[in-house]
Amino acid sequence: MHTTKIFIKKNKIGNYLKHAREHYIRDDIYCGFEICDKCTRATTSLSSKHVNKCGLIKNNHYLILDTNVILDQIDVLEENLIGNVIILNTVLKEVKHRNMPIYKRLISIIENPSRHFYIFINDYNKGTYLKQELTELINDYNDRCIRKACSWYIEHIPDENFVLLTEDKNNRRIAQEENIPAYSSKYNIQGVIIVIIRGYSNLNRVIDGDVVAIEVFDKDQWVSPSELVLEDDTINALDDNLERKELEISKQRTLKKNIKPTGRIVGIIKRKWRQYCGILQEGSAAVYHLFLPADRKIPKIRIETRQAETLKTQKIIVAIDSWPRIPISQRSYYNRNKSF
Numbered sequence: 001m002h003t004t005k006i007f008i009k010k011n012k013i014g015n016y017l018k019h020a021r022e023h024y025i026r027d028d029i030y031c032g033f034e035i036c037d038k039c040t041r042a043t044t045s046l047s048s049k050h051v052n053k054c055g056l057i058k059n060n061h062y063l064i065l066d067t068n069v070i071l072d073q074i075d076v077l078e079e080n081l082i083g084n085v086i087i088l089n090t091v092l093k094e095v096k097h098r099n100m101p102i103y104k105r106l107i108s109i110i111e112n113p114s115r116h117f118y119i120f121i122n123d124y125n126k127g128t129y130l131k132q133e134l135t136e137l138i139n140d141y142n143d144r145c146i147r148k149a150c151s152w153y154i155e156h157i158p159d160e161n162f163v164l165l166t167e168d169k170n171n172r173r174i175a176q177e178e179n180i181p182a183y184s185s186k187y188n189i190q191g192v193i194i195v196i197i198r199g200y201s202n203l204n205r206v207i208d209g210d211v212v213a214i215e216v217f218d219k220d221q222w223v224s225p226s227e228l229v230l231e232d233d234t235i236n237a238l239d240d241n242l243e244r245k246e247l248e249i250s251k252q253r254t255l256k257k258n259i260k261p262t263g264r265i266v267g268i269i270k271r272k273w274r275q276y277c278g279i280l281q282e283g284s285a286a287v288y289h290l291f292l293p294a295d296r297k298i299p300k301i302r303i304e305t306r307q308a309e310t311l312k313t314q315k316i317i318v319a320i321d322s323w324p325r326i327p328i329s330q331r332s333y334y335n336r337n338k339s340f
């Protein structure tokens, strides 16, 4: 079965030309669920063993993302917490069109089978394909296609829960009217992981990438991220007392409005130590030296070596072997030098 897509395009010399493109609708596109007995099987990364849970949606569920969620939350999506995500082809094309670097990051998540992301070719599937109305804007059309795919999944796999995440209020409202559970990503993905950890001791010897257990502090200790970098220079520069007070009040208001949870790391569930590339810090003496990793998210590492003189002029690779509860840095061993 096929349908014909007709669109008008302006050519180089300014004439409008009518183009027609054949669009083949298929009935053999796999939904990605192993339990499904209606579709022709293909490979899938979706897994019934992976569990997505959050405060708002108690039951395990599969996520369908709108384009804006991917564009805004790619950092969060790259974390290993969320899985069983269905990426509709409509959304994938829109992400590619709007932001190539984010598209590439998304593809590398999808290509990692342990993340359980699945591309569903909704725009070529008989049950989910929709024809764009003549007066319909592309954005409205894409939203309609996304909602259609959600309803289709809800009906196709009735034993599972599906949740649409979208930052678009209108799309969310219409989806809810069509009985599709729809939320803003703030309720689902953001709330789960953003906790500000202040101070070295609260970091509890964690290294970027470790999976940790966090204790969230009481609300009166929460801070605004801008509070951490706010300078008082503007306030001091003002002579007028009243003006200064007003500025302080508005500053407090902004801070209150944007407060985020704070907490401390109480335990490390899984270490993700790897090898780090960097250089020896200048001025070190004797057997113990400080190693400066090239990655600024990694702290300085104390290493033991008698070859400091030779190593000082080279880039080296270091692996951490232990991190005892003593101040300054970790103990570790020099691994090998890296030639560049």
Ligand SMILES: [Zn+2]
Pocket (backbone or CB within 6 Å): 030, 031, 032, 033, 036, 037, 038, 039, 156
């Ligand atoms: Zn199926």
